[in-house]
Amino acid sequence: MKTTNILALALLPIIGMLTACSNDDAQIADRMPITLTGTTLTLTETRTSANTDLNNGYLENGQGVKVLIRNTGSNGDWAGCIYTAGAGGTLTPPTIPPYYPLDETNVDIVAYCPFDASSTFTVQEDQTNNDNYMASDLLFASKSNQEKTPDAVPLQFEHKMAKVVVNVTAASASGITEIQTVTLQNVKRQVTFNQTSGVVSNAGTYGNTTVRLVKDGNTTTVTGAAVIPAQTISGTLLTVVTDIGTATYSVESKEFNAGKVYVLNIYVGRTSIDATTQITGWTDTEGAIVGNATSTGDPFLTFTVNGATFRMVFVKGTDDNIAMNWGNYNTSNAESPIIRSVTIQGLSDYYIGQTEVTNKLWNAIMGSKPSGQSNNGDNYPVAMVSWDNICTATTGFLDKLNNNNEVAEQLPAGMKFTLPSEAQWQFAAMGGKHSRGYTYAGSSIAVADVAWHSGNSTTTHEVASKPANELGLYDMSGNLWEWCQDWYADVSANQVFPKDYVNNTTASKRVRRGGSFNFSAVGCAVSSRFNIAQTTNAINVGFRLVLQNVPAQ
Numbered sequence: 253m254k255t256t257n258i259l260a261l262a263l264l265p266i267i268g269m270l271t272a273c274s275n276d277d278a279q280i281a282d283r284m285p286i287t288l289t290g291t292t293l294t295l296t297e298t299r300t301s302a303n304t305d306l307n308n309g310y311l312e313n314g315q316g317v318k319v320l321i322r323n324t325g326s327n328g329d330w331a332g333c334i335y336t337a338g339a340g341g342t343l344t345p346p347t348i349p350p351y352y353p354l355d356e357t358n359v360d361i362v363a364y365c366p367f368d369a370s371s372t373f374t375v376q377e378d379q380t381n382n383d384n385y386m387a388s389d390l391l392f393a394s395k396s397n398q399e400k401t402p403d404a405v406p407l408q409f410e411h412k413m414a415k416v417v418v419n420v421t422a423a424s425a426s427g428i429t430e431i432q433t434v435t436l437q438n439v440k441r442q443v444t445f446n447q448t449s450g451v452v453s454n455a456g457t458y459g460n461t462t463v464r465l466v467k468d469g470n471t472t473t474v475t476g477a478a479v480i481p482a483q484t485i486s487g488t489l490l491t492v493v494t495d496i497g498t499a500t501y502s503v504e505s506k507e508f509n510a511g512k513v514y515v516l517n518i519y520v521g522r523t524s525i526d527a528t529t530q531i532t533g534w535t536d537t538e539g540a541i542v543g544n545a546t547s548t549g550d551p552f553l554t555f556t557v558n559g560a561t562f563r564m565v566f567v568k569g570t571d572d573n574i575a576m577n578w579g580n581y582n583t584s585n586a587e588s589p590i591i592r593s594v595t596i597q598g599l600s601d602y603y604i605g606q607t608e609v610t611n612k613l614w615n616a617i618m619g620s621k622p623s624g625q626s627n628n629g630d631n632y633p634v635a636m637v638s639w640d641n642i643c644t645a646t647t648g649f650l651d652k653l654n655n656n657n658e659v660a661e662q663l664p665a666g667m668k669f670t671l672p673s674e675a676q677w678q679f680a681a682m683g684g685k686h687s688r689g690y691t692y693a694g695s696s697i698a699v700a701d702v703a704w705h706s707g708n709s710t711t712t713h714e715v716a717s718k719p720a721n722e723l724g725l726y727d728m729s730g731n732l733w734e735w736c737q738d739w740y741a742d743v744s745a746n747q748v749f750p751k752d753y754v755n756n757t758t759a760s761k762r763v764r765r766g767g768s769f770n771f772s773a774v775g776c777a778v779s780s781r782f783n784i785a786q787t788t789n790a791i792n793v794g795f796r797l798v799l800q801n802v803p804a805q
Contacts, residue, residue, distance in 0.1 A: 284351060284352045284400055284401075284402060285345065285349040285350070285351055285352075286321065286345070286349065286350045286351065286352060286359070286361070286405070287343075287345065287349075287402075287403070287404040287405065288319065288335060288343040288345070288361070288363070288404055288405050288406075288407055311337035311341070311343075311365065311391070311409070312337060312386055313337060313338060313339055314336065314337065314338075315336070315337040315365055315366075315367075315386065316334050316335070316336060316337075316365065316366070316367035316368075317334065317335045317336070317337055317343060317363050317364070317365045317367055318332060318333075318334060318363065318364055318365065318367040318368070318369070318447075319332065319333055319334070319335050319350070319361065319362070319363045320332045320361070320362045320363070320447065320448060321350050321359050321360070321361050322359065322360055323353060323357045323358070323359055323360075324357065324358040324359055324360050324396070324397045324398075330362075330448060331350065333345070333346050333349075333350055334346060334367050335363070337365075343404075343407070352400040353400075356400060358397045358398055358399050358400075359398050360394075360395070360396050360397065360398070361394065361395040361396075361398055361405065361407070362392070362393070362394045362395075362447070362448055362450070363392070363393045363394070363407050363409070364390070364391060364392045364393070364447060364450070365390075365391050365409075366386065366387050366390070369390060369445060369447065370445070371444060371445055371446070371447065372442065372443075372444060372445070373390055373442070373443050373444075373445040373452075374441050374442040374443075374457065375388035375390075375413065375439075375441045375442075375461065375478075375479060375480055375481065376388045376461070377441065377459055377460065377461060377462065378461075378462050379461055379462060379463060379477075379478045379479070380433075380462050380463070385477070385478070385479070388413065388478070388479045389411065389413060389415075389479045390411070390412040390413050390445065390452070390479075391409040391410065391411060391412065392409065392410055392412055392450035393407035393408055393409040393410070394407075394450060395407060410450075410511055411479075411510060411511045412445070412450065412452045412510055412511075413479040413480060413481055413482070413510060414479065414480055414481070414482050414483075414508035414509055414510055414511070414512055414513075414514065415477060415478070415479050415512070415513040415514065416436060416463070416477065416478050416479075416480060416508070416513075416514050416516065417475070417476070417477050417513055417514070417515045417516065418434050418463055418475070418476045418477070418490070418516045418517075418518060419473075419474075419475050419515070419516070419517045419518065419552070420434060420473070420474050420475075420476070420492060420518045421472070421473045421517075421518070422472040422473070422494065428472060428494045428495060428496055429471065429472065429495050430471040430472070430494060430495040431471060431472060431474050431492065431493075431494050432493045432494060432495065433462060433463075433491075433492075433493045434462070434463040434474075434476050434490065434491070434492050434493075434518075435460050435461065435462045435463065435490070435491045435493075436460060436461040436462075436463060436478055436480065436489065436490060437460050437487070437488045437489055437490065437491060437500075438458060438460075438485055438486075438487050438488060438489065439458065439459060439460060439461050439480050439481075439483070439485070440455035440456055440457060440458055440480075440481055440483045441457055441458075441459045441461065441480070441481065442455065442456050442457035442481070443455050443456075443481045452481070452482070452510065455481040455482065455483045461478050461480060462478075463476040463477065463478040480508060481510075482508055482509050482510040483507075483508055484505055484506065484507045484508070485503060485505075485506050485508065486503065486504050486505050486506070487502055487503070488500050488501070488502050489501055489502060489503045489506065490516070490518070492518060499518075501518070517552065517565075517724050552564060552565050552566060552603075552606070552724075553566075553603060553662075553664070553799070555659060555662050556658070556662075557613070557616050557617065557653070557656055557658050557659050558616035558617070558658065559612075559616060560610070560612045560613040560615070560616035562605065562606070562607070562609075562610070562613055562797075563605075563606040563607075564603035564604065564605060564606065564797065564799050565603060565604055565605075565606050565680075565723055565724055565725060566601070566603055567599075567601065567602050567603065567604055567676070567679065567680050567684045567723065568601055568684060568685050569598065569599040569600045569601040569602065570598055570599060570685065571598045571751070572598060573595050573596070573597055573598070574595065574596040574597075574598065574599065574675075574679060575593065575594075575595055576593075576594050576595070576596060576675075576678055576679075576682075576779070577591050577592070577593055577594075577779035578591070578592050578594050578674075578678075578743050578779060578781055579591050579592070579777070579779050579780045579781045580592060580742040580743060580781065581740070581742075581781060581782055581783055586774075586782070587772060587774050588774075589774070589779075589780055589781065589782075590742075591779060592743045592744060592745045592746075592747065593745060593746055594743050594746070594747045594748070594749065595746070595747070595748045595749065596675045596679075596749050596751070596753055597748065597749065597750050597751045597753075598751035598752070599675060599676060599679055599751065599752055600751070600752055600800070600801070601800075602676060602798055602799065602800040603798065603799035603800070604672060604676065604677075604680045604723075604725065604796060604797070604798050604799075605725075605796040605797040605798070606716075606720075606724065606725055606726060607633070607715035607716050607725075607726045607727060607796070608633035608634070608715055608726075608727055608731065608732055608734065608794045608795065608796050609633065609634050609649075609794060609795055609796065609797060610630060610631055610632065610633060610634060610715055611625075611628060611629060611630050611631075611632055611633075611634045612630035612631065613634070614634040614637070614649065615630075617649055617652050617653050617656065618649060618652065621634070622634060622635065622636035622637055622789070623636065624636045624789070624791065625712070625791060626711045626712050626769075626791050627711060627712045627713075629714070631714045631715060632712050632713070632714055632715070633712060633715055633727070633731055633732045633794040634794050634795075635712065635732055635790065635791050635792065635793060635794050636789045636790065636791060637649070637789060637793070637794065637795065638786060638787050638788055638789045639671075639735050639762050639786035639787070639788075640786055640787055641789070642671065642735060642795055643671065643737075650669055650670060650671070653669050653797075654668050654669055663799075664799075666801050666802065667799050667800060667801055667802065668799070668800070668802040669797050669798070669799055670737065670797075670798050670799075670800060670802070671735055671736055671737045671795060671796075671797075671798065672734075672736055672737065672796060672797075672798040673736060673737050673738055673752070673753065673754040673798075674736040674737075674738045674755075674763045674765060674781065675749070675752075675753050675754075676798055676800075677728075677734065677736050677765050677766075677796075678765070678778055678779070680723060680725055680728065681693045681721065681725070681728040681729070681765070681766070681778040682778050683721050683722030683723055684722070684723050686722040686723065687722060688722060690721070690778070691777050691778070691779075692729040692773075692776050692777060692778065693721040693725065693728030693729040693766075693776075693778055694718075694719055694720060694721040694722070694728075694729070699729065699730075699773045699776055700773075701718070701719065702718050702719055702721070702729055702730070703718060703727075703729035703730025703731070703767065703773070703776040704717075704718065704727075704730040704731045704768075704769045705729075705730045705767055705768070705769065705771060705772060705773050705775070705776050706769065706770050706771055706772050706773075707772065707773055709730075709769040709770075710769065710770070711769060712731060712732060712769055712791075712792075713731060713769070715727055715731070718730070718731075727766075728766055728778070729766060729767055729776035729777075729778070730766065730767050730768065730769065730775075730776045731766075731768065731769055731794075732766070732768050732769070732792055732793060732794035733764040733765065733766055733767065733768045733771075733775070733782065733784075733790075733792055733793045733794070734764060734765050734766045734793075734794060734795050734796050735762060735763075735764055735793065735794075735795040736762065736763040736764065736765055737754050737763075738754055738755040738756075738762065738763045739755050739756065739757055739758060739759040739761070739762060739763070740755075740759055740760075740761045740762060740763045740781070740783035741755055741757065741759055760785070761783035761784055761785050761786070762783065762784060762785070762786045763781060763782075763783060764782050764783065764784050764793060765780070765781065765782070766780075767780065768792035768793070769792060770791075770792050771792065
């Protein structure tokens with residue numbers, strides 16, 4: 253494909269062809285320059301660069317954009333020039349701009365950046381700096397049969413690469429003080445790019461791509477992004493280097509599609525890095541802005557109230573039937589629950605607390621910590637709180653949290669904090685749609701690796717001091733029992749419950765799930781169901797939040 257620089261176009265002896273400026277003032281008066289704007293990218297994500305603003309919706313200010321123009325219906329050469337992106341989507345033409353043809357012929361316009369992208373395009377191996385990230389993010393726009401107009405022609409750019417976002421968090425008790433680098437492995441970095449059609453194909457040339465990390469002063473919770481060609485990857489995908497070790501993560505036939513952003517949440521646990529790294533499933537977000545608490549479907553939402561920060565993890569629901577094992581409490585032998593197979597006819601999307609509610613968060617809302625706990629430190633799970641302490645209207649924790657002015661400003665529209673239903677609790681404990689079918693939350697064999705129970709503990713422990721499950725949730729097994737919304741009732745074999753089931757039929761006790769530091773490993777199984785009077789304050793019972801859409805009253 254041959255391009256001709258627009259600055260030399262006035263020398264071409266082609267009558268009626270679009271031309272550049274000449275020194276003939278009379279001709280200039282008859283010509284209309286072609287003005288363009290680069291609008292917000294209308295694809296599956298907003299334009300993001302590798303700086304602290306990951307949600308910039310326009311081309312980078314000062315970025316060069318190659319623009320190719322020719323008469324509609326012509327098979328001739330494309331004329332090319334460089335426009336410059338400005339604030340708010342403006343595109344500034346060169347000193348001598350292109351002009352519409354004098355004979356009123358319409359024109360075809362294509363544009364791409366980086367402006368120097370060739371027919372063989374390679375993403376940068378090192379995307380740790382902004383220039384290399386921008387040089388890798390191939391964008392393309394086109395406008396066919398554009399008639400002459402004094403108005404700026406809007407160009408809507410599409411991403412021709414896939415974007416990978418990584419959110420890396422070191423658990424509070426992991427001993428890690430710095431997450432140093434994150435590198436994508438086994439990436440095909442080179443493609444063939446047709447500059448006039450925008451078609452990208454034939455990903456090839458294997459290599460690694462180092463992700464730029466945004467630390468913002470916090471070296472144990474970092475966010476990064478890199479762009480790669482569309483491809484399918486098998487084998488080692490990711491390497492995370494910390495100050496005390498290196499973790500790797502592998503995938504099997506993971507597909508990356510152009511124009512989509514893939515979010516990977518990485519949680520590094522307490523013991524050896526490579527043994528305890530927990531990674532959630534991939535999320536193909538459709539227009540969601542990563543990490544922004546206003547967009548339902550984000551991989552997580554972070555809230556701060558009175559100095560206490562907590563994170564809610566997104567759980568993708570389903571309209572399909574969900575098979576679960578529910579254990580009826582055995583009054584004659586609590587160590588041997590009676591397991592029944594049940595079906596939940598689907599769950600709506602929701603968010604669930606990454607950890608149990610901590611003393612710090614309880615204190616931030618209620619003004620003091622409960623007395624009588626085995627551990628009263630800020631990062632320990634709050635205990636000695638009854639179901640009534642949490643759920644009573646006006647004076648309970650949930651109402652005070654939802655009505656807190658600072659929290660209200662951060663809440664997505666129509667959503668409220670609640671206790672989880674036991675169906676929501678178990679679906680999340682199982683790993684949601686990314687479940688590997690574990691007996692406990694994060695393991696099938698070594699319960700001590702993922703849970704604090706009576707076999708390895710005599711007291712509560714700080715939250716997130718054991719590895720997380722498939723969704724990146726901590727302590728779903730062990731540490732403290734967790735209150736659920738539901739009244740407790742035994743279930744029958746093969747019982748079927750409707751979508752978003754909550755048992756609101758009054759009974760004598762409420763459901764508690766997950767096991768605790770002073771109960772055997774039996775309670776840590778995701779299927780175990782126990783009960784307790786809702787007025788009970790106990791040293792081994794706490795709770796976890798759910799954030800979900802609540803119908804207007």
